[in-house]
Amino acid sequence: MNNIIDGKLYAQELNTNLKISIEQIKTKRKPKLMIIQVGDNLASNKYIKNKLNACNKVGIIGELLKFEENIIEEKLIEEIRKLNENKNVDGIIVQLPLPNQLNEKIITDTIDPSKDADGFSPITLGNVMLNNSNIFPATPFGIIKLLEWKKINLIGANIVIIGRSNIVGKPLANMLINKSATVTVCNTKTKKLSEICKTADILISAAGSAKLITEDFVNRDMTLIDVGANFLDGKYCGDVDFDNVKDKVKFITPVPGGVGPMTISCLLQNTFNLYNKKENL
Amino acid sequence: MNNIIDGKLYAQELNTNLKISIEQIKTKRKPKLMIIQVGDNLASNKYIKNKLNACNKVGIIGELLKFEENIIEEKLIEEIRKLNENKNVDGIIVQLPLPNQLNEKIITDTIDPSKDADGFSPITLGNVMLNNSNIFPATPFGIIKLLEWKKINLIGANIVIIGRSNIVGKPLANMLINKSATVTVCNTKTKKLSEICKTADILISAAGSAKLITEDFVNRDMTLIDVGANFLDGKYCGDVDFDNVKDKVKFITPVPGGVGPMTISCLLQNTFNLYNKKENL
Structure with missing residues (x-):
């Protein structure tokens, strides 16, 4: 009896379906996910690599924006605001943990909720509670x-x-x-x-x-x-x-x-859902 | 043995404390709660009367804005937006239920979250989930x-x-x-x-x-x-x-x-908390 739930298998299936959906976007730009990293945490490097690979496989443009370990908060906030305003960016995530000089909540709250691919913002979570969201952690x-x-x-x-x-x-x-x-x-x-x-x-x-x-x-x-x-x-x-x-x-x-593997697949799905909402698809 | 939890008694105690806090506001305007009612539902009339009485007792300016049963959605939204912009208004609540021509979610979502005295908005609820709010339903x-x-x-x-x-x-x-x-x-x-x-x-x-x-x-x-x-x-x-x-x-x-009685007392407390945040107290 095989009672193992094979998340890797199902994530691949979901990713294949997502790839097909994205290939069908002919006339418009492709979905884009920005990953913000501060410093060079080894575990973070690995997670980010996995996320970028996954983006690449399904046809989402994944891009890493990497900052020096000692970046000041104001500068990072400014950079996130630029991404908020960038019409080609659908999702923005900040890879945690952040160095101590940066307030995690202030940084993540800077992300426009309409680009909250991680689903961690208060308004996304409130809508999750209200059963009124297609973006989820x-x-x-x-x-x-x-x-x-x-x-x-x-x-x-x-x-x-x-x-x-x-x-x-x-x-x-x-x-x-x-x-x-x-x-x-x-x-x-x-x-x-x-x-x-x-x-x-x-x-x-x-x-x-x-x-x-x-x-x-x-x-x-x-x-x-x-x-x-x-x-x-x-x-x-x-x-x-x-x-x-x-x-x-x-x-x-x-x-x-x-x-x-399901977690990464759902990050891609969130990005695609944000893209669809933005493009009124 | 008296094992009854007397909510009425404790609500009165909380209201008395709130009254004292509000009396201590000397130099600034008093907190203000706007209640929006559409039509003339009998139960709503009673609830609203209780809320206005409670406001009055603690020194919150409670005001009823009553609209005709057949008001159209655009008009009601416009009226709520005026209250959002009114600097003398700290809390806005819409008494439910609303008549059928009005979409409850669209109406309540129009209330500026910084004036959400009922604590029903997505962003308030998200912050409640995140343990990062002093406003609660x-x-x-x-x-x-x-x-x-x-x-x-x-x-x-x-x-x-x-x-x-x-x-x-x-x-x-x-x-x-x-x-x-x-x-x-x-x-x-x-x-x-x-x-x-x-x-x-x-x-x-x-x-x-x-x-x-x-x-x-x-x-x-x-x-x-x-x-x-x-x-x-x-x-x-x-x-x-x-x-x-x-x-x-x-x-x-x-x-x-x-x-x-605790529910009404907490509505007053929410209004006061919103006032304090607005006035940076």
């Missing part, structure tokens, strides 16, 4: 697409989310509430965590804690979504004790190859 | 104030919310998540509702269904918050089968006299 967007791909029922489903970050846990909870699921959001203060998780139809772990999810957290009918991105003994892994758990649930996402 | 705001007044622990508390509206359930869930509670949001599709509720430390019912909450939903250590506003046999009541439940929980809010 990319990781929650990818998780819901995976669940819908596998035809896993959400209506009335008992869904437990571990983690309440601004980019995963909270927006995801709002999106699943809008899908008529019964949603529980847990955090580090939650009492009897494994007990709460154990009865879930769908368990989504975004805790950032390797091997947190053991067999005590799962049941045979559960779909288990692993959003963790951890390193343990030099190896990249999720929140789930995968080898011990994978045969004790109905469906499970691997790390890598589960939620990760 | 008034009912959730009042519920949290009541819980904090009674020193009911929220950190790690197991809180169940029935209802997922844009003005109560969803913003409240985000606010409680930000307070480090473990939060479950239920809806009409939820399976085993009473079972989920029965183990909660705090149960908040915003279902709008009289006598939904019976003794099967509660436990002896529970705090039970009743947000229902229903009519049963001509009598105003909440969601809780009050007489049969009140002695089986630790704390309970009555209807009327629980969440209701």
